[in-house]
Amino acid sequence: MIRLGLSTRLSILLVCIGVAASGATGYYAYRANRSMIMQEAERSLLPATQLLTQRFTTALSDVADDVLVLSTMPSSVAVARGDDAADAGRARLSQVFLRFMMHHPEYLTIRLVTRAHHGLERIRVERGARGIVVVPDGRLQEKGHFAYVFDTLATAQGHAYLSPIGLTPDSSADAATGRPAIYIGAPIVDAAGNTVGVVVVEVDLTQVFHRLERDSPAGYLVYLANEWGDFLIHPDSSQTFGFAHGRRVLMQQTFPATHVLFDGGPSSVTFNGEAGSGRAPVHAFAFVRAPFGAVEGNRFIVVGLGRSLTSVLDSANALGGQIVRMVLVSSAIAIVLAILFARALARPLRVLADAATDLLDDARAQRLPVERSDEIGVLARCFDRMRLEIRAQMSTLHARQLELSHLAGHDALTGLPNRMRFMERLEAAIGHALPKGEQLAIMFVDLDGFKQINDRFGHFAGDETLAIVAQRLREAVAPTDLVARLGGDEFVILFSDERSIDAIDATVQRIQSALDEAVAIGPHRMRVGASMGISEFPGDAKNAEELLAKADAAMYVAKTSPRRRFVRYRDLNADEGQEQYGSVGGLT
Numbered sequence: 001m002i003r004l005g006l007s008t009r010l011s012i013l014l015v016c017i018g019v020a021a022s023g024a025t026g027y028y029a030y031r032a033n034r035s036m037i038m039q040e041a042e043r044s045l046l047p048a049t050q051l052l053t054q055r056f057t058t059a060l061s062d063v064a065d066d067v068l069v070l071s072t073m074p075s076s077v078a079v080a081r082g083d084d085a086a087d088a089g090r091a092r093l094s095q096v097f098l099r100f101m102m103h104h105p106e107y108l109t110i111r112l113v114t115r116a117h118h119g120l121e122r123i124r125v126e127r128g129a130r131g132i133v134v135v136p137d138g139r140l141q142e143k144g145h146f147a148y149v150f151d152t153l154a155t156a157q158g159h160a161y162l163s164p165i166g167l168t169p170d171s172s173a174d175a176a177t178g179r180p181a182i183y184i185g186a187p188i189v190d191a192a193g194n195t196v197g198v199v200v201v202e203v204d205l206t207q208v209f210h211r212l213e214r215d216s217p218a219g220y221l222v223y224l225a226n227e228w229g230d231f232l233i234h235p236d237s238s239q240t241f242g243f244a245h246g247r248r249v250l251m252q253q254t255f256p257a258t259h260v261l262f263d264g265g266p267s268s269v270t271f272n273g274e275a276g277s278g279r280a281p282v283h284a285f286a287f288v289r290a291p292f293g294a295v296e297g298n299r300f301i302v303v304g305l306g307r308s309l310t311s312v313l314d315s316a317n318a319l320g321g322q323i324v325r326m327v328l329v330s331s332a333i334a335i336v337l338a339i340l341f342a343r344a345l346a347r348p349l350r351v352l353a354d355a356a357t358d359l360l361d362d363a364r365a366q367r368l369p370v371e372r373s374d375e376i377g378v379l380a381r382c383f384d385r386m387r388l389e390i391r392a393q394m395s396t397l398h399a400r401q402l403e404l405s406h407l408a409g410h411d412a413l414t415g416l417p418n419r420m421r422f423m424e425r426l427e428a429a430i431g432h433a434l435p436k437g438e439q440l441a442i443m444f445v446d447l448d449g450f451k452q453i454n455d456r457f458g459h460f461a462g463d464e465t466l467a468i469v470a471q472r473l474r475e476a477v478a479p480t481d482l483v484a485r486l487g488g489d490e491f492v493i494l495f496s497d498e499r500s501i502d503a504i505d506a507t508v509q510r511i512q513s514a515l516d517e518a519v520a521i522g523p524h525r526m527r528v529g530a531s532m533g534i535s536e537f538p539g540d541a542k543n544a545e546e547l548l549a550k551a552d553a554a555m556y557v558a559k560t561s562p563r564r565r566f567v568r569y570r571d572l573n574a575d576e577g578q579e580q581y582g583s584v585g586g587l588t
């Protein structure tokens with residue numbers, strides 16, 4: 001598995017944070033901008049809807065004004081009362097009605113209905129297939145059972161009655177069967193204050209609706225519903241006047257957000273398609289409830305406008321694209337900065353780690369950021385102090401180790417290598433000489449009569465003597481030769497250099513001369529003799545132990561010989577008088 005360094009991991013972390021932060025910022029900026037644009041579109045839609053509503057109600061008010069004018073004409077009162085002189089007046093009034101019909105193509109009928117005779121029509125002018133006609137008396141009907149008659153009769157003087165909007169029945173004007181229509185009526189009140197009849201105008205709303213749609217901005221969807229929610233205007237005409245075809249298509253079902261308008265809540269509501277209307281999410285909607293008519297059961301209408309948000313959201317989407325580019329650029333910058341920052345942070349740590357890896361490397365230690373004033377600087381300074389202390393401790397320890405090692409391999413009294421160190425050096429020398437076929441020799445030196453010095457002058461004098469002998473032996477041999485003390489009064493010398501081997505006899509002479517010189521111990525002067533035995537590699541032995549034993553044996557022969565101070569081991573077998581050295585017979 002690849003192990004990532006601190007710098008890499010820190011870079012990845014910072015990059016992730018940077019990219020996530022810029023991405024989240026961009027995303028929320030886009031969302032906020034989009035919802036702001038949509039809310040603005042909804043808000044701006046509301047005044048347009050209110051204006052449209054006002055136009056619709058104004059159009060109906062104009063009709064109501066006409067009706068009120070007609071109902072207050074003196075001839076209307078006379079005709080409604082059925083005065084005998086009214087026939088002439090009725091003819092004139094019919095003409096007035098006719099003219100109103102001519103000026104208002106949306107009027108389907110204008111009726112004057114008397115209260116008497118079960119609401120008998122006294123005048124009816126209607127728009128038929130053959131144009132506007134005054135209906136002859138024979139076709140006039142009793143209308144007292146129609147709501148628009150008895151509701152208008154119940155309406156106060158000076159007020160107009162507006163019927164619910166419905167489709168014109170078959171019995172209406174021939175040319176307008178099945179069209180959206182409304183009855184607007186006003187009571188005819190005589191001088192005594194009695195309501196004697198009504199004037200009712202039947203209005204074809206098709207043209208009003210068309211005008212509303214025409215007046216609304218292009219591309220807008222127009223909706224109109226009655227107080228129960230039945231669509232009267234809908235972009236899809238099959239959704240309108242469902243109640244007339246035995247099915248209800250209700251605004252509050254199509255747009256659940258409009259429920260509040262029908263439940264007596266606020267008089268307007270705005271939302272967009274994303275607010276759960278079930279419509280395409282690319283539309284903003286505004287719906288306004290407006291009072292309509294004055295009679296119970298005929299209370300209000302709801303007008304709505306829908307606006308496509310496609311063009312509005314285009315700018316949001318353009319901004320979204322720009323945000324994506326900005327996020328990409330800022331992410332790239334974040335990546336570069338994160339890498340630089342992580343490296344800058346990790347570099348001093350790496351220097352610290354390098355210095356910690358090798359405490360003895362001064363070049364690495366010199367790169368420590370000790371001059372920094374931050375936490376890393378504090379850490380570096382602490383580390384540098386610790387490093388110097390460790391180094392000092394290590395030097396001390398090393399010196400002690402060397403001392404111990406020296407003590408372990410040297411004799412404390414004479415300072416010469418001891419037996420153990422001598423054997424190591426001898427084995428090493430044999431190992432070196434063996435493959436090269438070289439020679440080497442050792443000399444065993446044992447003092448004569450040393451015990452007497454101890455006994456006569458004390459142990460201290462013996463020690464002094466041993467130290468002086470060691471010094472003289474060292475001076476008597478070549479620098480390449482190794483003098484060691486085996487213990488007691490026994491010394492040994494290793495000759496590994498070829499010239500030293502050749503000059504052994506001369507060396508023996510020098511040793512003897514050196515030892516013959518009296519040793520001064522305090523006021524006393526004494527002589528110390530020595531017996532020497534020499535063995536050679538590879539002639540006498542093949543290994544260190546054997547070589548030493550044979551030098552010892554040769555020395556022993558010399559010690560026991562009354563004439564010889566030194567003996568070569570190789571000479572022992574050659575000597576015929578081995579019995580003369582019988583004490584070494586077992587050593588060979």
Ligand SMILES: Nc1nc2c(ncn2[C@@H]2O[C@H](COP(=O)(O)OP(=O)(O)OP(=O)(O)O)[C@@H](O)[C@H]2O)c(=O)[nH]1
Pocket residue numbers: 413446447448449450451452454458459460461462463466487488489
């Ligand atoms: N002062 C002193 N005496 C030591 C030391 N080591 C051993 N000795 C003594 O050295 C003496 C050696 O005895 P021997 O081997 O009989 O010595 P010698 O009298 O020279 O006899 P030969 O070797 O047989 O000639 C003993 O008395 C030891 O106690 C030492 O470090 N210092």
